[in-house]
Amino acid sequence: MFSIRHLTAVLCLGSSLMASAADWPQFLGPNRNCIAGDDEKPLPRRFPDKGPPVLWQKVLGSGFAGPAVVGGKVIIFHRERDEAVVEALNKDDATVLWRFAYPTNYKDRFGFDNGPRATPTVIDGRVIVHGAEGMVHALDLATGKLLWKIDTVKEFNSPPGFFGRAFAPLVVGGLVYLTPGGDKDKVVVAVNVKDGSIKWSTGEDGASYSSPVMTADNVLVCWLRNHLTTFNPKDGTILGRELFRPSEEASVSAAVPIKTDHGWFITGCYGIGSSLWDISADGKLKKTWNEQDMIDSHYATPVYYQGHVYGFDGRQEVGQALRCMDTDTKDILWESPRQKGGTVMLVKDKLLVVTEDGELWMVNTSLVGFEQPGLAQILRAGHRSYPAFSGGVLYARDGVKMVAVQLVK
Numbered sequence: 001m002f003s004i005r006h007l008t009a010v011l012c013l014g015s016s017l018m019a020s021a022a023d024w025p026q027f028l029g030p031n032r033n034c035i036a037g038d039d040e041k042p043l044p045r046r047f048p049d050k051g052p053p054v055l056w057q058k059v060l061g062s063g064f065a066g067p068a069v070v071g072g073k074v075i076i077f078h079r080e081r082d083e084a085v086v087e088a089l090n091k092d093d094a095t096v097l098w099r100f101a102y103p104t105n106y107k108d109r110f111g112f113d114n115g116p117r118a119t120p121t122v123i124d125g126r127v128i129v130h131g132a133e134g135m136v137h138a139l140d141l142a143t144g145k146l147l148w149k150i151d152t153v154k155e156f157n158s159p160p161g162f163f164g165r166a167f168a169p170l171v172v173g174g175l176v177y178l179t180p181g182g183d184k185d186k187v188v189v190a191v192n193v194k195d196g197s198i199k200w201s202t203g204e205d206g207a208s209y210s211s212p213v214m215t216a217d218n219v220l221v222c223w224l225r226n227h228l229t230t231f232n233p234k235d236g237t238i239l240g241r242e243l244f245r246p247s248e249e250a251s252v253s254a255a256v257p258i259k260t261d262h263g264w265f266i267t268g269c270y271g272i273g274s275s276l277w278d279i280s281a282d283g284k285l286k287k288t289w290n291e292q293d294m295i296d297s298h299y300a301t302p303v304y305y306q307g308h309v310y311g312f313d314g315r316q317e318v319g320q321a322l323r324c325m326d327t328d329t330k331d332i333l334w335e336s337p338r339q340k341g342g343t344v345m346l347v348k349d350k351l352l353v354v355t356e357d358g359e360l361w362m363v364n365t366s367l368v369g370f371e372q373p374g375l376a377q378i379l380r381a382g383h384r385s386y387p388a389f390s391g392g393v394l395y396a397r398d399g400v401k402m403v404a405v406q407l408v409k
Contacts (some may be wrong), residue, residue: 018295024069024388024395027119027168029345030084032213033258036347036389041408043350047374052360054086054378055404058094060397061085063115064166065129066386067402069393070122070141072096074388074395076402077129079104079115084121084131091393094404098144099107106133108165115400117166118211121176126193128176129290132164136178138196148196155198156189157181161207162252168211170220174197174235175180181207188222188231201238203229208245209254209299221257223266228257230283238295239283246270254299262327263288267297269315274325285309291330295323298386303346305365308333310351316341322353322363322370326351336363336370343386352389352407354396357381360405378403 028034068075074089083101088098096195108114118130124144126147127139134153138306139146139293152158157166160181168302170177175190187203206225219239220231230240244266244397245253251270257277258265263278273292276348277285284337295302298320307327314320346365353361358381362374387396392408 001093019319022391023071024067024390026068026121026170027066027122027211027386029255029389030300031145031314032170032211032256032347034301036345040347040389041351042348043407045373047362049110049374051127051376052144052335053373053406055092055393055406056094058402060113060203060400060402062113062399063117064113064383064385065116066119067388068120068122069388069390069395073141074402074404075120075122075127076397077118077131077145078114083087084116084133086127086129086144087128088144090332091390091404092267094402097202100137100139100144102135102137102147104131104135106131106134106160108132108142108164109160110163112163116286117164117311118168121169121170121171128169128193130165130169130178130291132160132169134158134160134165134180135156136176136237138168138176140239145155147242147327149198150178150191152178152182154317156180156201158207161209162250163206163209166209167207170212170214172214173235174176174278177212177233179207179212179224181225187224187331187396188220188229188236190233190236194331202231202236202238205229205259209252213256213260215279219279219283221264221279223253223257225253228266228277228285229281230285240279240286242285244275244287246272255297255301258304258328260304260309261307265309265327267302267311269296269298274298276327282363289330294330295317295325296331300341300343303344303351305349306363308367310344310346310363310365312344314338322351324365324367333367336372341384345389347389352387352394354355354379354387354394356375356384358383358398360394360396362407376384376405378405
């Protein structure tokens with residue numbers, strides 16, 4: 001039987017970074033959809049009584065940037081004092097293989113974390129990082145040598161937003177897609193991955209906290225501040241543009257659109273709710289439905305599996321619950337107890353959740369109720385970085401350290 005996992009793999013070939021199936025080379029995994037590579041082994045039925053073993057811990061500076069894992073290296077991006085730091089670690093023991101640093105003066109206007117927000121993107125021997133102050137750097141994966149850099153504030157007038165610049169660069173077909181949300185015709189930009197030269201720039205909108213994604217039909221999809229917009233990735237031609245934003249000015253849209261067998265699922269808080277969109281091969285947009293109080297995600301991207309969306313519903317201030325929604329009926333089949341929030345990914349047929357309380361959950365993709373055969377404290381509370389999963393190991397961080405937790409041998 002042709003499963004949705006196979007369908008997803010086919011649909012996302014355009015956004016795949018052509019890395020090993022066990023790698024986690026970018027934000028939200030191999031295909032930017034919160035799903036681990038097909039070559040990963042199944043998770044155990046439950047955690048050991050003493051919890052899964054922690055292979056190593058690594059002291060980190062500040063930031064919310066999650067790790068990327070490629071070719072035996074864990075790429076981390078954090079801040080130490082007045083420097084933004086990129087490091088390549090040996091995935092087995094956290095030995096530092098190389099280190100690159102540049103000065104940063106970013107200061108969060110609300111007094112939160114001053115470190116980088118965006119997960120590195122790794123492709124074809126290059127590491128692309130985007131800092132909260134607006135600098136984009138391309139580094140050599142083998143040595144950490146600087147290849148090129150772009151100042152998105154100077155070049156495009158990228159604004160800091162409420163909580164710093166946070167989009168994760170998308171690399172497809174030799175181009176790096178950025179959403180700096182700058183001046184007119186500088187909102188979405190494509191640059192050459194080899195030398196950083198600008199291929200095209202376009203748009204009239206602001207930046208959101210959602211990162212760009214590509215469809216199988218080679219349509220670039222960007223949920224910007226005010227509009228859901230599609231582009232021709234070769235020349236930046238706008239193919240579709242629909243108003244889609246919260247009514248509140250003090251609001252954030254952060255989840256990435258994910259492909260289901262009914263269309264593209266997009267979610268947000270602040271009155272956006274859950275929605276399903278048809279994105280045609282020529283980039284035309286059609287909103288199929290939009291409902292409130294289903295899976296209204298404050299910041300975390302949900303995951304899709306066999307006709308169901310699994311994701312966090314609710315604002316952090318009032319508590320969030322992990323929910324299972326049937327995409328055929330739009331029924332909520334179950335929800336977890338409410339807590340501050342968290343991120344979710346799919347490994348084979350099980351969910352891995354890292355909560356803001358620093359807990360790791362293993363959750364069954366059950367249709368009859370919330371089933372949690374695994375629970376372990378792996379981090380400090382009060383953090384919302386995205387983890388990575390590669391070769392049976394979960395790599396997750398908080399505000400002071402990263403841990404490598406072995407879930408599958």
